[in-house]
Amino acid sequence: MAKMSYIEAIKETQRAEMQRDPNVFIAGEDVGVMGSAFGQTAGLLKEFGPQRVVDTPISESAIIGLGVGAAAMGLRPILVIDFIDFMAVCMDEVLNQASKLRYMLGGQVKIPLVIRTQIGAGIGAAAQHSQSLEAFFTHMPGMKTVAAATPADIKGLLTAAIRDDNPVMFIEHKTLARLEGDVPEGDYVIPIGKADIKRKGSDVTILSWSAMVHKCLAAAESLAQEGINAEVIDIRSLVPLDKECILNSLGKTGRLVIVHEAVETSGYGAEIAAMVADQGFDLLDAPIKRVAAPFTPVPFSPVLEKEWVVSEEKIIDAVKSLF
Amino acid sequence: MAKMSYIEAIKETQRAEMQRDPNVFIAGEDVGVMGSAFGQTAGLLKEFGPQRVVDTPISESAIIGLGVGAAAMGLRPILVIDFIDFMAVCMDEVLNQASKLRYMLGGQVKIPLVIRTQIGAGIGAAAQHSQSLEAFFTHMPGMKTVAAATPADIKGLLTAAIRDDNPVMFIEHKTLARLEGDVPEGDYVIPIGKADIKRKGSDVTILSWSAMVHKCLAAAESLAQEGINAEVIDIRSLVPLDKECILNSLGKTGRLVIVHEAVETSGYGAEIAAMVADQGFDLLDAPIKRVAAPFTPVPFSPVLEKEWVVSEEKIIDAVKSLF
Amino acid sequence: MNLDREKMLNLYENMVKIREFEEKARELMLGGKLAGFLHLYCGEEAIAVGVCANLNDKDCITSTHRGHGHIIAKGGNIDKMMAELHGKATGYCKGKSGSMHIADLNIGIVGANGIVGAGLPIAVGVAFAMRYKKMDNVVVAFFGDGASNRGTFHEALNMASVLNLPVVFVCENNHFGMSTPQSVHQKIKDISVRGTAYDIPGKTVDGNDVLAVYEAAAQAVSRAKNGQGPSLIECKTWRHYGHFIGDPEPYKDPEEQKKWLARDPIPRFAKQLIELNYATQAELDAIKDSVKEKIEAAVKYAQSSPDPLPEDVFSDVYAE
Amino acid sequence: MNLDREKMLNLYENMVKIREFEEKARELMLGGKLAGFLHLYCGEEAIAVGVCANLNDKDCITSTHRGHGHIIAKGGNIDKMMAELHGKATGYCKGKSGSMHIADLNIGIVGANGIVGAGLPIAVGVAFAMRYKKMDNVVVAFFGDGASNRGTFHEALNMASVLNLPVVFVCENNHFGMSTPQSVHQKIKDISVRGTAYDIPGKTVDGNDVLAVYEAAAQAVSRAKNGQGPSLIECKTWRHYGHFIGDPEPYKDPEEQKKWLARDPIPRFAKQLIELNYATQAELDAIKDSVKEKIEAAVKYAQSSPDPLPEDVFSDVYAE
C-alpha cells in the first residue's frame, strides 16, 4: 500500500497504463505543459512526449471525435474534459458517435475510450462549473459510467476503464482532489459493475457514489451513536449497476436512502429507486428516500452553495424519517 | 371543434400565435420554403415573411443561441430542431445557457423560448434519428418539458409553451404526424403541469406520454375484456409533473405501470417511479413496473425495430404481472 | 492525366455502378420495399469516384447520410449494401444500420453518419491513429455544403491543421442543404476559401468532372502522405433528385436543374472516353449492362437473405 | 482621432478603473476573501475600453469568463460587481453568479459566460432582436483566441453573416488559451483572417493601443448600424497574470512577458495623453486616486452587504 492523494492516483494510474500499453494516449486542453489545472497529468508530457500527451485547441467536439476515430483504429484514448459541464458542447460525439458506433455498425468496431471529467459543487465555481451530470451518460446504451470516491478506487476503476473495450465516462470529483488514502501497489483492477460496501450495517442501506459517499459515512457514524446501524454502499459503477449488492443489502435492512449531489429530478438516484421499487419491492419496509440537490442551478454565493449541496444533516434526517 | 391532423395542429397553432403576438417568430432548418420536412411550418413563410420564418444554416448551436439572445431581448422564438437526436449538437445552449440564464443572472431575464422537436422510432430511421431523449431535459432546472399525444393536446400545449415565460422543450412524435383528432376552436390553452386522464379505471394506473399513450389505451381495451379496468394517464407535462393526479389515481388502483418509448435505464419513468416509491409508498399494493425499450440503440431493420419498440403485448403482460 | 485505360474504365464503371445502385434503391423505396430515409447520390458520382481512385484499402474515408456513392467508390460490396438497405442479417451491419451508417472497416470505410458534420472530427481521429502507428495512409472526410456550417467543420479542420494530420476534407457542394440554397446558408461562393482560416490549402474543382476531381485529390493525398498535412477540396455539383425520396423539391429552379442535368458527369465522361479513344460506345454499354446485372444480383441476394432474429436487438451494444 | 479631452480622459479613467478593480480582486482572492475562479483582465484594458467607448446604453455586449473589464467599460456599477464577487445579496445577480456570469440588462450587458465561446451565438440572437424591433443598435461579442477554435465561433459568424446582423465580433488575442500558446492551438497568426470564411471584413489591431482599438471599433459599429452587417476585429494583447489566480504559469516565456509588460496599455496611453497635452501627470494621478477611492468604497459596500438568505436558493429558477 502506498499513501497518495486522489490527484496523484489519477496521475500515477495514467502513467502506469501508458507505460504498460503504448496504445494509450491522453488528449485534452492543457494536459501537457500545464499538466492540467489541478496537476492530474503533471509530468506525463515529459515522460511520454507530445505524441502521447496532446495539448489540444478548445474544441471539445474535435477532442472526442478524435478519440472516437483513434479508438476505432485500435488506440486507447484518454480524453480529458475538465468539467462535466463542458460535456454539453460535445454531447453528439458521446451520445450519437462513441456510444452507438459499435451497435450501428453491427459489431464491426470497438471504441475503447475513456473520458475523464469532474463533477461537483463546493468551491464557488457557480452554475456552469459545478454540476453533477453523470445521469445523462447512464441513459446512453453503449456507454459505461463509473465514479471514484477514494484514491484506491481511482486506481482500480481508472485502470479498468482504460483496459475496457468500450467507452467509459470516468467521473472524478473536484472537492476530493487532495483526499489522501492508501492505494494498493502493482496491478490493481476493480471490475466495472461491482459496488463496494464501505460500511457494514443492518438497519438501513445508504447508497451513494463520488464525494457524497464520505458524507454518508460521516452520517452513518452519527446515526450509530443514536442506535441506527447504517450500511453504506458506494455503487462506484453507475452503468452497469450492481443490483445484486443493492438488493442483498436491502434484504437485511428493508430501508433505502439514496444520496447524490445532482439535482433530484431525473438524477441517477431515480433509476436506482425505480429498479428497487420493482425488483426489491417485497424487501421494502418503508418508502425509498432520495437526498439530493433542489431543482435549481448551482448558485455561487458560499451561503447559497452550502444550502444547495446535500449535507450530513439532510442525510441523517432522511434516514431517521424511516424509523 | 375542428377535425385536423397532428401536423396541421402544429402548423395552425404556430400560425395563430404568430398572428396574435408579433414577437413570436420561427427559426430553424428548412422551416421556410420547404415548410419543414413534414409540413409542420408549411405556408408560414408566405404569410409572415422571412423576418419571422427564418431558414437557417445547419448550425444548431447558433440556432438555439440565436433564440436565447432574442428571448433575452423580449422576443418569443420557436426554434425547430427536426429530431431530438440532433439536440446533442446544441446541448450547451440548452443546458448551460437557456435553462440557467435567469437563475445565474439573479432573475434579471426571462427566456421565453420553445424548442420544437420530434422523438420516436417506428419508421426505420435507425439509431441517430429515432431516439426518445426527453429525459435529458427533465434533469435541467429552468427548463420545462411537455409532450403531446393528440392534435388537441398539440394545440393546448403548444399555445401554453409559446406563451410561457420560460424555455420549454416541446416534444412531438414522428409516428403521430397523420393522426387525426378533434381540436377545440378559438383560444385553447392547456396549463403546463396538468396531466390528463385519457381513460378512467380503477384496477391499475397506466401512465405514459407521447405516442405510447395510444398503445396504453389499446392495451387498456384488451385488458378490459379480461376484466382488468385500467386508468390511463397521459402526463403531458414531464416537468413540472402533476404528482397529485398520479397519486390520486394510485389511491384508487394501488398498482402502477409506467410506459415509455425511451430506453428504460434513466428514462423519465425512473423519476416517476422514484417519486411514487417515496410519496406514494403507502398506496402501493404491488411493485412499480416500467415498460420501456431495452438498453440498446435503435436498430434499423424493421424486424429489430419492432422488437425494440414497446408493444401493446408488453404493456398487457406487465399489467397482468401485478395481479 | 496519366491514367491507363483500365483505370479510366474503372472510373467509369464505378460511376455507373453508383448511378444504377441509386436508381434501383429509388425504385425499391418508391415500391415500398425499403424503410427509413434514403438520400441519393445521383449526379455526384464523379466526386466519390474521382477521390477514391487515389486511395488504397488501408486509406480510410468517413461518409455522410448520402453515403452510398462513397462506399461503392471505396470498394464496398454491393450485395452487403443492398442487404443492409433491406435490413437483412447479411447486410454490412447485420441490418442494424440501414442506409445511413454503413461501414466496412476492412477496407477503410469508417462509416456513413446520420448526423450532419459528425464525420469530420472522427476522420481527424483516424488520421491521428495513422500517424501514431506510423502508417503511410490518408483519410478522406466527405461532407456537404450544408455541413460546412457546422461547428464540427471548424473544429476538425483546425485540429487537423495544428496536428498536421493526413486528412483530405472533401466538400461536396451540391448547392443545397436539404431545401436551403447555398446563397441562403452562407455568403461565400467558394467553400474552399475556408481553408484560409486554418492555413490549409483550399481548392475548388468541377465536381462533375471526374478527372478534375481525381487530379485535385491526387495532389491532396500525396501532400498528406508526404507529411504536409491536410487539404480542403470543394467539388461543385448538383443532386439530381430531392434531398430524400419523397422530397417534392419546391425550392429547386427548373432552369438550374436543366442546366445541371446537362452536365451529368456520367454521359460527360463517356463522351470523353470515346473522344479520347479509351472506349467505344459499345464497350461502355457493355460495362453498364454488366453493372446492371450485378445490381440485380445484389437485389436478389438482399431479398433472399434472412431477416435478423428478434433477439439480435440485444447484441453488439458492448464489446466483451 | 477626433476625441475631445473629456472623452480621452474618460478612456483613461476606465482603463485605470479596470486595472484597480482587478488588482483589488486579486488581493482579496489571495487573502482568502473570495470564492470560485477569478480570471483577471490586467493588461487587456485597452480593448474593452476602446470598444465600449463606441457604444450607448442600448447597444449590447456579451462577455466571457474574463469579463470584469468588459462590464466596467460598458458602464457597469463596481459596487454591485464587487458585491457579486463576494456573493452578496446586493450583487448584480444577488450572489448567484459570482465572477463569471455578471450581467446588467439595463445597460446592455447581456452577461459574462463560463462556457468558452458561448457568448457568440447569444450575441447573434440579441442582434437579431434589434433588427426585428427596428432598433438602431449593435452588439459586441467579446471572446478570446482560444474561443476562436470553438464550433460556436464558426456557427455564429456564419449566421450573423447570412442574416446580415449588427454584430461586432471582438477577439482578444492574448496569445494563450489557458496554458496553450496560440501557435499550438492554431496555425494562423492573425485571427482576423477567419472573417474570409464568412465574407465578413476582418481587421487586426494593436490591442494595447486604446485609440487604435477605438478607431477599429468605431468603423465596425458604424458599419453595423448602417445595415452593412457584422465585422471581426482581432486585438493583439497579453494577460499580465496567469489564466486564473493560482496559475503558476509554467508555460510563459519570461522574455515575452517582459516585452509585453513594457507595452502595458495604461502607462502607454498616459504618456500619449501628456505628450499631446490632454492632461498633466498630476491630473492623471488624481484620476487614479479617485478611482482607487471608488474601488475601496466598492469593497466596503460589498463587505458590509448582507449575504443572501439560504432560501434564496430556490428563487429565480422559473419566471412566473
Ligand SMILES: Cc1ncc(C[n+]2csc(CCOP(=O)(O)OP(=O)(O)O)c2C)c(N)n1
Ligand atoms: C446535426 C444535424 N442537423 C440536421 C440534420 C438534418 N439533415 C440531414 S441532411 C441535411 C442537409 C445536409 O446538407 P449538406 O451537408 O449540404 O449535404 P447534402 O444533403 O446536400 O449532401 C440536414 C439538414 C442532421 N441529420 N444532423
Ligand SMILES: Cc1ncc(C[n+]2csc(CCOP(=O)(O)OP(=O)(O)O)c2C)c(N)n1
Ligand atoms: C467549452 C469550454 N471549454 C473549456 C473551458 C475551460 N476554460 C476556461 S477559460 C479557457 C481558456 C480560454 O482561452 P481564451 O478564449 O483565449 O480566453 P482567455 O482566457 O485567454 O481570455 C478554458 C480552456 C470552458 N470554460 N469552456
Ligand SMILES: [Mg+2]
Ligand atoms: Mg448539400
Ligand SMILES: [Mg+2]
Ligand atoms: Mg486567450
